Amino acid sequence: NAGVMQNPRHLVRRRGQEARLRCSPMKGHSHVYWYRQLPEEGLKFMVYLQKENIIDESGMPKERFSAEFPKEGPSILRIQQVVRGDSAAYFCASSPTSTGGRVTEAFFGQGTRLTVV
Amino acid sequence: AQSVTQPDIHITVSEGASLELRCNYSYGATPYLFWYVQSPGQGLQLLLKYFSGDTLVQGIKGFEAEFKRSQSSFNLRKPSVHWSDAAEYFCAVGGYTDKLIFGTGTRLQVFP
Numbered sequence: 730n731a732g733v734m735q736n737p738r739h740l741v742r743r744r745g746q747e748a749r750l751r752c753s754p755m756k757g758h759s760h761v762y763w764y765r766q767l768p769e770e771g772l773k774f775m776v777y778l779q780k781e782n783i784i785d786e787s788g789m790p791k792e793r794f795s796a797e798f799p800k801e802g803p804s805i806l807r808i809q810q811v812v813r814g815d816s817a818a819y820f821c822a823s824s825p826t827s828t829g830g831r832v833t834e835a836f837f838g839q840g841t842r843l844t845v846v
Numbered sequence: 847a848q849s850v851t852q853p854d855i856h857i858t859v860s861e862g863a864s865l866e867l868r869c870n871y872s873y874g875a876t877p878y879l880f881w882y883v884q885s886p887g888q889g890l891q892l893l894l895k896y897f898s899g900d901t902l903v904q905g906i907k908g909f910e911a912e913f914k915r916s917q918s919s920f921n922l923r924k925p926s927v928h929w930s931d932a933a934e935y936f937c938a939v940g941g942y943t944d945k946l947i948f949g950t951g952t953r954l955q956v957f958p
Contacts (some may be wrong), residue, residue: 832940837882
């Protein structure tokens with residue numbers, strides 16, 4: 730059973746370009762979470778998705794950031810018109826169907842390290 | 847709102863010494879608690895988790911953690927640290943919001 734797959738592992742974008750980060754959850758997992766990790770900081774929650782639905786996007790910046798988890802294919806985190814402050818590691822995690830609405834375990838991918846030059 | 851505090855940003859221990867990493871949480875009900883480890887340039891690996899029952903939880907790689915409700919703590923311990931344990935350790939709390947909230951992490955350095 731393959732783990733959570735993220736690609737690319739490293740992504741370099743010039744200011745103003747678009748960044749698209751992909752995440753394929755573990756087989757059988759229907760919940761996907763995106764986190765951002767800045768140097769010397771912990772993981773900041775961005776968004777929680779189920780298939781075709783955004784459940785909680787309270788951590789997403791209001792502009793330029795969007796996420797989707799289509800019926801088929803990976804989850805995509807999209808950052809438009811990137812700026813230097815977007816440089817960070819972006820982690821995806823997946824979990825199986827929650828029990829009683831609570832996360833019982835989250836499995837993380839290796840992350841995508843975005844560098845904006 | 848739930849939150850996690852890891853008061854130690856950086857800890858240095860000698861190989862073979864015992865280790866305790868502190869974690870305090872804020873949550874109104876019984877939390878789900880987790881410890882993850884992150885090696886440089888890697889993703890996060892689950893060490894152990896607590897949902898209910900026995901407050902002393904055993905994990906992988908010889909780690910254990912104890913849930914203390916009265917202190918709102920979930921400290922991670924290991925009796926004898928190995929050089930390969932050098933990494934960053936994150937405590938997380940999960941509640942009814944369907945997401946994990948992480949602390950800022952503790953970076954562990956191990957000297958031979």
